Amino acid sequence: MIRVILPAHLRTLARVDGEVHLDVAGQVTQGSVLDALEARYPMLRGTIRDHRSGRRRAFVRFFACQQDLSHEPPEAPLPEPVASGAEPYLIVGAMAGG
Amino acid sequence: MSLRTCRRQNRGGIELFSGKGLPMSGVRVLVGTRKGAFVLSADGGREKWDISGPHFAGWEIYHVKGSPADPDRLYASQTSGWFGQVIQRSDDGGGTWAPVGNEFSYDGTPGTHQWYDGTPHPWEFARVWHLEPAPDDPDTVYAGVEDAGLFRSADGGQHWQELPGLRGHSSGPSWQPGAGGMCLHTIILDGPDRIYAAISAAGAFRSDDAGQTWRPVNHGLHSEGIPDPAAEVGHCVHRIAMHPSRPSVLYMQKHWDVMRSDDAGESWREVSGDLPTDFGFPIDVHAHEPETVYVVPITSDSHHFPPEGKLRVYRSRTGGEEWEPLTKGLPQEHCYVNVLRDAMAVDSLDDCGIYFGTTGGQVYASADAGDTWEPIVRDLPAVLSVEVQTLS
Numbered sequence: 022m023i024r025v026i027l028p029a030h031l032r033t034l035a036r037v038d039g040e041v042h043l044d045v046a047g048q049v050t051q052g053s054v055l056d057a058l059e060a061r062y063p064m065l066r067g068t069i070r071d072h073r074s075g076r077r078r079a080f081v082r083f084f085a086c087q088q089d090l091s092h093e094p095p096e097a098p099l100p101e102p103v104a105s106g107a108e109p110y111l112i113v114g115a116m117a118g119g
Numbered sequence: 120m121s122l123r124t125c126r127r128q129n130r131g132g133i134e135l136f137s138g139k140g141l142p143m144s145g146v147r148v149l150v151g152t153r154k155g156a157f158v159l160s161a162d163g164g165r166e167k168w169d170i171s172g173p174h175f176a177g178w179e180i181y182h183v184k185g186s187p188a189d190p191d192r193l194y195a196s197q198t199s200g201w202f203g204q205v206i207q208r209s210d211d212g213g214g215t216w217a218p219v220g221n222e223f224s225y226d227g228t229p230g231t232h233q234w235y236d237g238t239p240h241p242w243e244f245a246r247v248w249h250l251e252p253a254p255d256d257p258d259t260v261y262a263g264v265e266d267a268g269l270f271r272s273a274d275g276g277q278h279w280q281e282l283p284g285l286r287g288h289s290s291g292p293s294w295q296p297g298a299g300g301m302c303l304h305t306i307i308l309d310g311p312d313r314i315y316a317a318i319s320a321a322g323a324f325r326s327d328d329a330g331q332t333w334r335p336v337n338h339g340l341h342s343e344g345i346p347d348p349a350a351e352v353g354h355c356v357h358r359i360a361m362h363p364s365r366p367s368v369l370y371m372q373k374h375w376d377v378m379r380s381d382d383a384g385e386s387w388r389e390v391s392g393d394l395p396t397d398f399g400f401p402i403d404v405h406a407h408e409p410e411t412v413y414v415v416p417i418t419s420d421s422h423h424f425p426p427e428g429k430l431r432v433y434r435s436r437t438g439g440e441e442w443e444p445l446t447k448g449l450p451q452e453h454c455y456v457n458v459l460r461d462a463m464a465v466d467s468l469d470d471c472g473i474y475f476g477t478t479g480g481q482v483y484a485s486a487d488a489g490d491t492w493e494p495i496v497r498d499l500p501a502v503l504s505v506e507v508q509t510l511s
Contacts, residue, residue, distance in 0.1 A: 064205070067205075
């Protein structure tokens with residue numbers, strides 16, 4: 022089970038409270054986690070990464086285990102504590118004005 | 120909607136009947152702001168208002184508009200610099216909402232337009248500025264987007280397809296963004312085949328084949344801020360309005376100049392007349408008087424506030440040229456707000472109501488065609504758009 026923490030606006034959009042728990046088949050990567058997240062919550066498609074290119078939106082960041090994984094490729098395996106569910110995978114709205 | 124509805128007319132919406140068969144009337148004002156949407160409702164007297172919102176709190180709501188074919192069907196453009204574009208749909212007049220499709224992919228290889236520095240810049244979708252539901256089908260809706268393009272959905276917003284003929288016009292690679300981005304902000308549907316679209320800063324375009332092919336309709340516009348002031352494209356059109364009973368007559372608020380066309384955009388003439396300034400953003404037409412037009416003069420393109428700090432709507436009853444200030448109930452000192460291009464609307468009750476919202480968060484209403492005004496709300500976030508549904 023993968024634990025995902027969404028930013029507040031996306032929790033509201035997806036109508037979820039607290040963490041999202043996902044089952045991910047095969048290797049746990051950023052891409053496979055986001056695929057599973059968007060399959061469960063289709064309204065999140067396009068809000069985290071581009072529909073077609075899959076590129077992360079500029080003001081969205083991915084953190085886990087005190088690391089910034091935002092610039093890791095989508096096929097890169099996530100840290101073992103994320104894959105085991107010990108640590109959450111954080112999708113963060115970057116701090117910026119507005 | 121709890122009332123039994125009976126469709127009586129297309130323009131202006133639906134007549135409502137109570138369970139006892141007594142005619143009811145009312146209006147629903149749909150307000151998009153920098154930090155959410157608000158729905159303001161009143162009966163036909165338009166004196167007591169129910170306010171709901173913020174819907175989608177914290178997001179920019181560029182536009183909310185109801186279907187003329189089904190007043191319970193609303194569409195909203197919800198955007199964020201962080202999370203991009205969401206389209207929301209309501210099937211119960213704004214009581215509940217659900218996200219629908221948000222994939223706006225340009226047709227084919229997008230190509231380039233001109234960037235601020237003159238270099239080619241790839242077309243990139245940023246947001247939906249304007250949603251225009253079709254008059255006869257609640258599931259058909261058009262979207263004007265930045266970078267300028269026109270999209271259409273025929274399934275209630277679930278899927279969007281570009282009408283690429285507009286962006287693919289031969290002038291497309293030369294279009295440049297205005298200060299607010301290169302947005303398609305005006306969509307006017309005139310019958311089954313004719314569509315007008317306006318783009319900042321490319322100008323006005325018309326299709327006579329339901330959006331397949333387009334041509335610029337800017338003859339007569341004169342813009343000092345471009346190398347050829349009378350160029351075919353490149354004009355910063357802010358807004359176009361049309362009265363459905365006189366579809367060949369168009370009114371335009373350009374960056375500078377209020378313009379009029381009597382031949383469906385083939386030619387334009389200036390009708391700024393005695394306005395204190397002809398810079399502004401919104402323009403609209405009285406619901407029952409096609410020669411009665413409203414604008415909100417703004418000091419200049421670098422002073423986005425009313426002249427002399429006095430918020431005045433100007434009304435022409437002669438289709439332009441002669442304008443009268445409408446001030447009763449509007450602040451006449453120390454007022455330095457702006458009124459954006461999509462932030463004015465008219466209802467179609469017998470006494471035509473006029474509505475507009477300001478960047479200061481006020482939404483003003485007039486139930487007597489502009490003679491007197493009252494604020495419905497004073498302290499919303501900056502208002503981006505105002506639409507009204509006439510429920511009568």
